[in-house]
Structures are given as C-alpha cells and as structure tokens.
Amino acid sequence: MNELAKVAADSVGAAQCVDIRKFADGMFNKAFLMLMDDGQEVVAKVPNPNAGRAHYTTASEVATMDFARRVLDTPAPRVYAWNSNAQSHSVRAEYIIMEKAQGIQKRWLSISFSHYGGLYYAKDMKSSPVSHYVQDGVVIKKSEFALGPATGRDWHDAGRADLDIRRGPWSSLSQYLRSIGERETKATQILDPPKQIALFCGLKLYQPDRKEKLTALGQYQKIVDAILPGNKTIRGPYLWHDDLHDDNIFVDPNNPGKITAIIDWQSCHVSPLFNHNADPAFLDWDGLEPENLDLTPKPDLSRLSSEEKSAALRDYAHVNVFIAWRKLMQAKNPDLFEVTEFQKTASYGLLFLAHRMFEYGEAHFQSLLVDLKDTWPTLTAITGQSEGNYGRTVADKGFIDHERYDACKAALEEMKEQLIEQLAETEEERAEYERYWPFD
Template structure:
C-alpha cells in the first residue's frame, strides 16, 4: 500500500489563512493521525482489498474529510474531527447515532455509516473517525444558481417534506442523541411519534453537543450539559454556562460588531447583571404553545454545500451531510429557514410576493442587482408560504422568533461574546408588553423599576452596539469578497485582505478617534491582527 502519512496537507488547515489569531486558529484545526490505518479500515469496512487514492476535501471549520477510492471502484468518505469540534467521544458518538436515527427513523437521506470510532486514545488511527457513504447526486451549490423558479420551488417542496418528517417526532429531554451504549441513559428517556412514547433501547438522549456549548473556549468549562427534562432547566443551564464563561474565560475579539468609545464596549459586570435580570424573567418569556417548545431534533446548517440533489429531478434530495453538533432543542431555538435561500433582509411583514421591479433607465449592473433582489425575496416568501401551509407548527415558531421574548432568550445564549447592550434595551421595552406575555400571571408587576437615568444610559449603549454592527456591515460591503468570512481568506488573497483591512482601520480611527486614548482603545478592540 502507498504510505499516506508523509503528506502534511492531510493533517493541517489548508483552505486559507486566518486574519484573526492565526496561530491559535491553525492549532485548533490541525489533527495528527495514522492515515495508512484509516485507509486500511476504510477498505475493510466495504470489503475492498485496499485504498488506492485519497483526496482531501476543502477544510471545514471543525473537521477534515477525505474521499477514499478503493481498488474495486468503491468510494467512501472518511471524516476526522479537529480538536475544536467539541467534546471528545461525545461529539462523534452523537453524530453517528443522529445520522442513523435520521436515516432510519426520520426518513432523511443521511449517509450510511460503515465504520466509526469515538475513542482516539484506543484505536489504531489515533483519532476519532467516521467512514461513510459518499453522497449521491450533486451539491445544491453547483446548480441552485442555474435553476429557474419552478425548479427552485421543487427543491423547497422537498425541503418542506423533510422538515415535516423532523417535526413528526419529539423527545422526552433536551440534549443530544446517542446510542444507548455510549451514554448513561436518563430515567424515562424516549421519543414520541404519532402521540405514542417509543422507548427504543438502541437510542438514548445524553449531553448536548450544540456549538454554543463549545464555541469561544466554553469547552473547558466544568458545567452540566444535560440532558434536561424541562425547558426551564435547559434555559437556566444556558444562563449558568454564560455566567461561568464570563467569569472565567477571556472574551473573544468580535467581528460581528466593532467595539470602541462611540460604539459597543464589552462590560463584564453589565453582562452578569443582564443574566441576573434574565433569571428573573425567563419563566415569563417561555411561550405556552407546547408545539414550539417541545424538544425536537433538527438539522440547522442547510447551506447549499451540505445538500445533494438529483439535478434532473430537483425534488429528489439525495443526501444531507455533516450532522455534527445536531441536537435536541426547543423547536423555536432551531433555524427554520435553509441558509441556501440567501435571505439576509428584514422579516417580511406579510407573505405577499414583491412586484417585478421597473428596469427601464437602469444600468446593466443595476438591472442585475434588482432582478436578483426580486428573485431572492420572492423565493423566500414562497418558502414561508409553503411552511405556513405544510408545517404550521414551524411557522408559529417563526412568529415567536419575531418577539422581544425570543430576542431576550437568544441574546442570553451568547451573552459571553456580546449581547448585553441589546438585551438591556429589549428588557426596557418589555415593560410595555409585560402583561401581554402568556406566561405572566394576572396582575404580576414588571420586576424592574428603571429610572429615567437608567433608560437613557441603556439607550445610549444600545445605539452604540447598533452603530458597531452597522459599521461592520459597511466595511463588509466595501471589501466585497475580500471580507474574511469566519475570520479567514484564501491563501492567495491574504496580503490583499490584510492591506484592505488596515486601510479600513485607518479610516475608522480617523473618523471616530478624537484623542490618543480613544485611538488606543479602538486599536485594542480591533479584531484583525
């Protein structure tokens, strides 16, 4: 057999270079293992004599994936998690069980698994791994832009059917799914289908593997990760997690919003205060509609590289890949809209299709932009119309996600990174609608008495956070495809990207910094090194 181990690019992050904290980001995405052993196990798992070719897919943010070709023509995908993927053992064990459950119980075309091991220290590869089917069809990313409207609607109809299948089952606990042999099962854990509790001895609910339990250094926190039998327990555990992170971890630099004297200034005490306020109101924020609070298993990362379809029959979704970190959460906490719809506008006020824009007098570029915006908006509205018709529970979750109550729950989940300014502002606004919350007992007073001075301070801080977010949006627009999405950029554009960001920083400092002290503060918060 060939010796695959000397190929250094197999083990390192090679998709690009990081603009933010490069050395640490590369370290978290390098994993060393015995590729020869992985190739041997892959061949054995499908009855081939040997692996004759290994092709590395572009790096993911949390995994390495390889296409392995066998001497008998078979092809499989081998996946190895990076050190930043999540909890050792649990992340891989849950991913495998979730794919199996999705394929066999939910009728979703998840990959079939041939071999796997979640114990890196005790297997010959020296890393956790999964050997699975190569997805049939083509990635949606290759064809979505070429599809006419009827073909796009076919994809949406198919996606609606899949989500309907996911909605058909709920669970007794919040957490993540495993095989029973891999976790300590909780008393009474089961799933519910057709109003019947099914105690399947093969599957169990265990600790949560969602990304928010591990991102930004949270993986080192000694905290309880579930499973939880009630929504209140789950939401209070999130609060405890964020409190511990704020108290013990170094906050990450933000690229979601710029920070500084006239913008947003992260404040540990204000974060902790916001979470104490959250504890006082969280019970009132929980909706009474059990259809949207029930524990559901969901696929939240429906971008166009993870979905495979038959290009001759767009209604046939042939595969959905990358189930890592899928978890069981309240339905309202899951992402209802596929990322491939590319909608980043405001929530539509009504499900009315937009009229065709007037194109006369526009330049070719302006016409193209207008038609693109018209198409994206109407495809998104069509998606929501399908949801309302076919998956009304999911649409009710969408409606709840528009409320201040959901906004407060959402911001509490990420209080460590950001959120206290918006949280406090939403809480002030909540006073006017407090009595209308379904969970508020009649005549229960709003638990806070904000002074005029408090309200003015909170408004100023919220305005600063909005300005910081708007400034990021402006810089993204000006940089175009030079913007380092997720903190990294292609190797060949690294120097150009750094130069453009340096120029942006100079302009921001000139515009906002009035003193040497303010300039130093903006420099300290600037996320791009």
C-alpha cells in the same frame, strides 16, 4: 493517514485504499475522499480540536445520522465505521467513515423527545438512559437511542467545554434554559473574555463589561419562564438540521427534485423548536424580514444600468422565493411558521442573546428588556458605510477563496485605518482600537 486508509478499506471489505483526495477545509473538520481498489468510494472525516468535546461530539453525530436515516427517514449518509476514543486505536484521532453522497421538514416534526440534549446510542451513555421519543403519537421507550449531554457549539466555544456545569439531558424547557443562563454566568465569572469577532469594540463603542453581563444574566433567570411562547409545540424538544445550505444537500443529477443525501449533522442536538432555523440557508435571503406575505412587485428598471438591473432582479427573485416559501410553510406546516413569527419578538431576542452572553449581547439584552415592558401584559451608521464601500468582502462564516486572501486582508486593513481615523482622537485611543480589532 495510512492507518485511517486501512480502517476505511476494512470498513467496506476492500483490500486497500488506492487514492486519497482532500476536500476543502471546513471550520470544524477535515474530510477525505478515499478510493478503494475495487472502485468503492467512502468519505473519511476527522474532527478538528475546535469541533466540540472529545468523544461526545463524534458519538452524538454518528447516532444522530443513524436516527435521521432510520427513524426520520431522512437521507443522511450511512456510517461504515467510527471511533470516538482517539487513544484506543492506531489512527490516534477520532474519525467517521461514511458513504459518499451521490447526488422534510414535515417528517422531522413528526417526532418529538422527552428530554432536551444530544442524541446518542444508549450503549455510549455511562448512566442508564431514561429518555424516550414520540413518533406519530406513539411513545418509543425501548430504543437503541438515548438523550445525553448537549453538543451544540454554544456548549463548547470560547472555553465553555472545560466548565463544570450541567450539560443535560433536561426533562423540562425551564431546566434547559436556566442551565444556559448558569453556563453563561459561570463562563463570565471564571473564563478570560474571548476575543470579539462579531463586534468592533473601543473606547467610544461597545466594550464587554463583566458586571453588566452578570446583571443581564440575573435578569434573564428572573424572566425566562415568562417570555416563553404560548404554542406548546414550538416549545417542545425536536431534532433539526440548522445548516441546510447548498454544500450540505445532495440531489440526484438525473432528477434534481430528489434529495439523495443531507450531510453535516455534527453538533445537531435536540432543543426547543423555536431555537431552530425554520428557513433553509439555500433560500439565500439575508435581507430584512418581510412585513407580510404579499409578493413584492417587480422593480422599475427603466433608469437603471445593466449591472443595477441584474442586482435588482436578483433581489426581486430572492425575496419572492423567500415569501413563497413562508406562504407554503404557513399552509402546510403552521407550527413551523409559528416559529418564524415568534423569532420576530423581543422575547425570542432575549432568549437568543442569553445563549451567547459570555461573548456579547448584554447591551442589546438590556435594550430589548426595556422594549419588552410595553408588551409585558401580553406575555405568557459606520457599518453601513463599510459595506457600501467594500461590498461582501468576506463570504458567509468568514470563508474566502485562497486566491482572494491577500485582497480581502488588504481591504480589511484599509477599513481598519478608516474606522480608527474616524473614531480615535488620541494615541491612547488609537492603541485601544488596535487592540480590539478582531481581524489581526
């Protein structure tokens, strides 16, 4: 830590760091606010081992932030110093020293790329870069930026980082998507099955099946080119920030309508526009997709309790803000709106599930494949009870406050006992459900 503080001080021309404060832990990084003797403040960020591939994740994040700030005109933090080779310096860890945030999508669509993959500085690529980007219709070939290996989480998680596979860049969408299928096939063939965290498994429930996964992936390779969207723009390679929640967006306190910084560009990479999140997370809508863009009428509150009224009004506001956002997108950014329409289709569901087939999805994939046959000519109970009983015990991404940890753990244990009581008929079955329970 002392060496990291020295690097931070040197990066902004300060004599020394006089105070260090740790930010709340994230899933993939540790971050520290460092105060210098001359009053300057910087943020030091150190990736956790699960953040991604050594060197590539940090190198790509720094280049992506610089590209976003200087080329996309997006207020990403300025980087003062960084190093992606942990063994080459006294800190002995990869790090990024960046400015503290004080406090567009149309612009992001103005730039597309020749290849799919991770964004880097050209000097950090071992081989001669051949990629380029297109800005407002102008091809930019002589650039300090280049496309290299993909840095998305799906290229690293559950042991995938160690696979000997093609990681990009790819010059065509077909190459990119087929490489995903090859990656999941190889992971399924040679890696130990990962612990299930998205699904509860057991004898009478879903159980991962290696043979079924490989069958589904074989089917994916046969149909992938046929299920792509017809809109050429949404098939194109674009850089996007897919995690625009409140903690990643900073605004001017004196002018809340002005965004001063967008942070957390780690693992952002250039991929098909239809793979990106068109709806920013800060909209806070996790309900069903609206059937149309008509605003929802105000609910009848006459027979509701005060608590029920508050919940109904909150849902009413959230869904209508979401619909208004979609209407604005349709009018101002029709290609992005087309992404949301494609993401409702079985074709997109098949493409989406293929990205994580090693972990889960083969049963749902087969189901969507059956549904797809009806539209082929046009192509180019327990979980509900649990949420009712326990509510949103765990927040998004599994984060909980320290003071709620014991209560949440107890609630999950109670839920586990109820589920096993309903499902297990023998001691053998009970032991099997215990083995698959994801939260111990």
